[in-house]
Amino acid sequence: MNQLLIKQKMPKFITKTLITLAVLFFLYFIITKITASVVDKKYNKIVLKSPYSPSKKAATVYSSLPFVADLHSDVLLWNRDITKRHSHGHEDIPRMIEANIALQAFTIVSKTPKNMNYKGNDDKTDNITMLMVATGRPPATWFSLKERALQQCKELYSFSKASQGKLRVITSQHELKTYINDRKKNPSQTAGYLGIEGMQVLEGELANVQVMYDAGIRMMAPTHFFDNKLGGSAHGIKKGGLTPFGKQVVKKMEELNMIVDLAHASPALINDVLKVATKPLLVSHTGVKGTCNSVRNLSDAHIKGIAATGGLIGIAVFKAAVCGTNAKATAKAIKYTTDLVGVKYVAMGTDFDGAIPAHFDVTGFPLIVDELLKLGYSNTDIAAIMGGNIRDFMLNNLPE
Ligand SMILES: [Zn+2]
DSSP states (O other), X not given: OOHHHHHHHHHHHHHHHHHHHHHHHHHHHHHHHHHHHHHHHHHSXXXXXXXXXXXXXXXXXXXXXXOEXXXXXXXXXXXXXXXXXXXXXXXXXXXXXXXXXXXXXXXXXXOOXXXXXXXXXXXXXXXXXXXXXXXXXXXXXXXXHHHHHHHHHHHHHHHHHHTTTSEEEOOSHHHHHHHHHHHHHOOSOEEEEEEEEOGGGGTTOTHHHHHHHHTTEEEEESOSXXXXXXXXXXXXXXXXXXXXXXXXXXXXXXXXXXXXXXXXXXXXXXXXXXXXXXXXXXXXXXXXXXXXXXXXXXXXXXXXXXXXXXXXXXXXXXXXXXXXXXXXXXXXXXXXXXXXXXXXXXXXXXXXXXXSOBSSOGGGTHHHHHHHHHTTOOHHHHHIIIIIHHHHHHHHHSOO
């Protein structure tokens, strides 16, 4: 081939390659959009579909609640555009505002084992790598648990920006106070703060606690479904206590005013954290052994221990946590816990969009109030359980 012919053919070759790449990229984009939606719908089912019909009294009490809040939602995992209303999954900003939600913890999942179960899982396999690829997340998230966490933090801030004032991200007591005042004037807005399920996102480095803090994270649970460098999971193999590295991390978190979440922790890990912690602890989504005897749930001794730190127990809305598929089962667990330690230490911790069939979507929150009224709770106690306790906890425990 002579020089002239090469010169004529090269631009054609480059154009063809660019077109092919563009088509492939477009196809990848479309496929990831479709896959994200299919997977999201498959895993985040709802037992009782909206619209809901609470009693007139419950609806009135609910709409008068000044601050409704929830300690746990994994909605960021699925790449769902939460600025838009969806008919699937458990929440998005429009539904949160309709449901009068003032504050939602957005908790980040980074790795879950294949054939995940409550009894025993090792850390050899992972479902989330494929989910990151299939939902179109950047390649860095395909290989790094830390990047998965940072990506989901970025996504919450992007949603907040796109929401044009409808969703705020709260990182301090000062921001929370300002938001509470602003919301009195304009209740058509909601807010969230960032948390982590499983500190494998630290990738074994203490310095990454600061990295997570800088990304906006304010609450972290040492373990999720498998034992890690910090200690044992309730669903791990060894289910051990807090390791020396785990102790360093808890200390660093306390220095930064990050909240330690004991959800999914092994009993030995809970015992150890109770010994070393000097600040209030919480369990963001759980049931209680007193109404549902499962390894994922809290014993009476642990409920008492956590309450004694000035902590919170967040009660969930799915069968494996409360041994029932409706608001009544969740209210029963709430009653058991308040009878044991008092109303001040109990909150909602739904686990919305955490790959669970939830009793209802977020607009079904008044159904809980209905059940709490039947159990004889006063309006003041209901306001505390439905969010007042979380507001007070955050006003005391977030960084100033
Ligand atoms: Zn969980």
